[in-house]
Amino acid sequence: MVKPDSSIWAQHALTADGWQTDVSVQVDSNGIISEVRANQKRVGDCVGILLPAVANLHSHAFQRAMAGLTESRGPDPKDTFWSWRKLMYSFLQKLTPNDVESIATFGQMQMLEAGYASVGEFHYLHHQSDGSHYGQRAEMSERIISAANQSGIGLTLLPVLYEQGGCDGRALTGGQKRFGNSIDEFEKLYSDAQTMISEQSNQFSIGVAPHSLRAVAPDSIGLAKQLAGAKPFHIHVAEQLAEVEEIQATLNARPVQWLLDNHDLDTTWCLIHATQMLPDETKELARTCATVGLCPITESNLGDGIFNGALYDQCGGSWGIGTDSNVRIALSEELRTLEYTQRLIEHSRAVFAHKNRSCGRVLFDAALAGGVQALQRNSGSISAGRSADLLALDVTSADFTVTKNDQWLDAWIFAGDDRLITDVWSAGVKLVRNGTHVDRSRIVQRYQTTLTSLLAKL
CATH class of the missing domain: 2.30.40.10 (Urease, subunit C, domain 1)
Structure with a gap:
């Protein structure tokens, strides 16, 4: 060592x-x-x-290998997140455990070179290409852990619960089969991953991540939170307009509002993206103790939209930075992109600057604090x-x-x-x-x- x-x-x-x-x-x-x-x-x-050093609170390691391969327009004249998603599913069908370990090690190396000392791996690639378990149920989690041991980065492993193909409970198809677990199956996988983490140094930890309100039934969100207890609890939310519309039609509330109405969003919660929020949702979320995980480079790359950053900051909300798809791993660029997108929608300069702190200082301090809270890492x-x-x-x-x-x-x-x-x-x-x-x-x-x-x- x-x-x-x-x-x-x-x-x-x-x-x-x-x-x-x-x-x-x-x-x-x-x-x-x-x-x-x-x-x-x-x-x-x-x-x-x-x-x-900042903690990278959100990563999908295997997607690093797709960087540079998805920048051509598909047959759909309006290429969107959803067409990118189809390409991603096709790509991951070919990935072996050795591939994932190699790609994750490379991505983590780049994170360290970019100034991140730790990462939260939002890990949902669990199974073989036909959806069957590996002999070791948490084989892919073990490969992420192995990658972190090789790169040296601090790791918070976030095994992902993924139950269904949409809010209507439709079955998983194609590449999604590699993600799927019932809540009972997930408990077993999580237990195995937790044992693996316990055998590592104190620079490794674990949490729980229900993928999203589209991919996890409402009752299972609560069961997953019980499983996590006081550990980090991360969830994708309100990234895309189509997602918001689907959830609103099914649950009679927008995604962030549904979480606010149905759960106590304490410091263990990290809401990834929250790009599509109304002003009232933004204000109410900022008043909770939860962290929002912002991924400005990925959100720009996928055309997700722009987070209500100015209002959220004015209301004292907590946020941190993630590299998400790892299309480009660059801490300074994440912070710059966040600020510049706010300037574009606010028609103003130095949006995040406070009276006695420069824009760069506010951005850096917020990324430090949000990352530490989201990963429960004793740093920052x-x-x-x-x-x-x-x-x-x-x-x-x-x-x-x-x-x-x-x-x-x-x-x-x-x-x-x-x-x-x-x-x-x-x-x-x-x-x-x-x-x-x-x-x-x-x-x-x-x-x-x-x-x-x-x-x-x-």
Whole structure:
């Protein structure tokens, strides 16, 4: 097992007490920050600008292999999310457990290089292509865990309950068969996955994820929540207009409103997307303790729509960032896309900026807090007692020539990109050095072999 760095020194660091200079961060053998002191002499691993690393709260790992393959228009003159979905189902029919492990490892490596130290894997690819169980029921979960052990990323595994093909209870067909479980079958799969997670380090955890109100019966949402207890509980909601219409016709309420009316949305809940909300839904959701999982790059790629971010922020709502389809893994770009889409619909600049905090600082702080809450990860702050999930930026970059403090975040998010990231630690273990994952060559080679073989089957 790779040991955590015991000492990190930064010229500048965003600590729990704000921006400080000449900062020494001490890390114990469990990857927990034991001490943070400013105005210290250089010692240990030296970096420029040290930040807490963000948690990626929503990923479908296998979809990384589809990046770049779905950008042609299909026969439908109005190509939509639903046509992309058909292509995705066809693609996943060919995936083996080895393929999934290879693709997930590659995607997680890219997440680390982009500044994410942990990920919530919304994992619904459970079965063989005909829908039958593997000999080990949680085989695919085991492959996601194996990938995280290889990449080094912190993992919150979120096994997905997927019961039906629509609100009317229709049977699963085609590629959907690889997702399907009754609530009883899911309990068995979840139990197996939970045992696997318990055998890992404390950087691994588990939660529960009913896929959506389309794919899970209303009563099963409650049963899944009972199964999760106080663990993370994630659900897709109100991503697409057609989804909203179907749920409203069946349940007599819009998706977010139905959840608000029927469940206590506490801090364990994470609502993924929530793109299609009315103002009253937005305000009411913001007043709960739940987190919204925003995936701006994927939502843009699929044409989902634009989240009511300005209103939600004004009402004090919690949100975090996910890479979702992994079509492009870039933390700074996720935050930039979120802000710029808000500017377009609000016809205003610096929508997320607050009176005493710049736009970049507000975006970064919110992504930190939302990710930590959604994954229940003990990170998100450079302070004693927190996990040493950290990232460093290149202070010598021309993008930072005349900036300081919060302006470093603004410059990184709006003027630079993730190439400004020099180093990343997950639980104190340095996994990215000089912008490159420590095991990049092997991971990339395996991924390329996997992808070449996979595409030959399509």
